[in-house]
Amino acid sequence: xxxxxxxxxxxxxxxxxxxxxxxxxxxxxxxxxxxxxxxxxxxxxxxxxxxxxxxxxxxxxxxxxxxxxxxxxxxxxxxxxxxxxxxxxxxxxxxxxxxxxxxxxxxxxxxxxxxx
Amino acid sequence: xxxxxxxxxxxxxxxxxxxxxxxxxxxxxxxxxxxxxxxxxxxxxxxxxxxxxxxxxxxxxxxxxxxxxxxxxxxxxxxxxxxxxxxxxxxxxxxxxxxxxxxxxxxxxxxxxx
Numbered sequence: 001x002x003x004x005x006x007x008x009x010x011x012x013x014x015x016x017x018x019x020x021x022x023x024x025x026x027x028x029x030x031x032x033x034x035x036x037x038x039x040x041x042x043x044x045x046x047x048x049x050x051x052x053x054x055x056x057x058x059x060x061x062x063x064x065x066x067x068x069x070x071x072x073x074x075x076x077x078x079x080x081x082x083x084x085x086x087x088x089x090x091x092x093x094x095x096x097x098x099x100x101x102x103x104x105x106x107x108x109x110x111x112x113x114x115x116x
Numbered sequence: 117x118x119x120x121x122x123x124x125x126x127x128x129x130x131x132x133x134x135x136x137x138x139x140x141x142x143x144x145x146x147x148x149x150x151x152x153x154x155x156x157x158x159x160x161x162x163x164x165x166x167x168x169x170x171x172x173x174x175x176x177x178x179x180x181x182x183x184x185x186x187x188x189x190x191x192x193x194x195x196x197x198x199x200x201x202x203x204x205x206x207x208x209x210x211x212x213x214x215x216x217x218x219x220x221x222x223x224x225x226x227x228x229x230x
Binding site (some may be wrong): 035042050107 | 147149151156157158159161164166174204206208210217218219221223224226
């Protein structure tokens with residue numbers, strides 16, 4: 001079974017600075033999908049960014065980008081120009097791309113605080 | 117608006133009193149799933165359904181039941197709730213296999229069992 005590890009339970013960043021959240025995963029598959037979800041205090045789970053494993057290019061969504069290192073099985077999230085609204089719990093998730101594969105496996109999350 | 121709707125959002129109940137948390141999606145998604153979220157444990161899957169009348173256990177199914185009689189609905193049933201089922205519950209849906217395949221989540225249901 002696949003596992004997802006987020007080694008930083010908590011992190012903090014100064015407003016307007018850049019922060020990187022770590023995620024590693026364990027899989028024997030070659031094709032899969034990776035996601036970062038954000039959970040603000042409102043509890044709503046919001047998709048931040050997604051990446052297909054067979055794409056070499058790192059995904060980017062505005063201030064959010066990933067550093068996808070397939071060989072190292074690493075999928076870190078970089079938040080640039082951090083804003084107070086970025087304070088949230090962030091979850092990394094893995095999903096197989098195989099036929100009949102529907103399930104996401106989540107890491108335990110990283111709580112990000114943004115300091116004004 | 118595309119959404120996953122859960123009810124109730126908050127519930128306090130007592131041990132042994134049966135309850136149902138409803139979940140409905142309006143995106144015609146095949147796949148639906150229930151998760152529970154506990155501090156330090158992340159999201160753990162309870163049950164999932166790949167289509168109508170097709171359900172299967174996730175990682176922590178004990179004490180829960182589900183049904184999928186219609187494509188849009190996937191209720192979570194706690195026949196005899198216990199205090200260790202106090203948690204934050206999320207229903208989620210997706211199109212199924214293939215890209216992008218991300219989950220769309222409901223707003224969560226905070227359950228307290230006394």
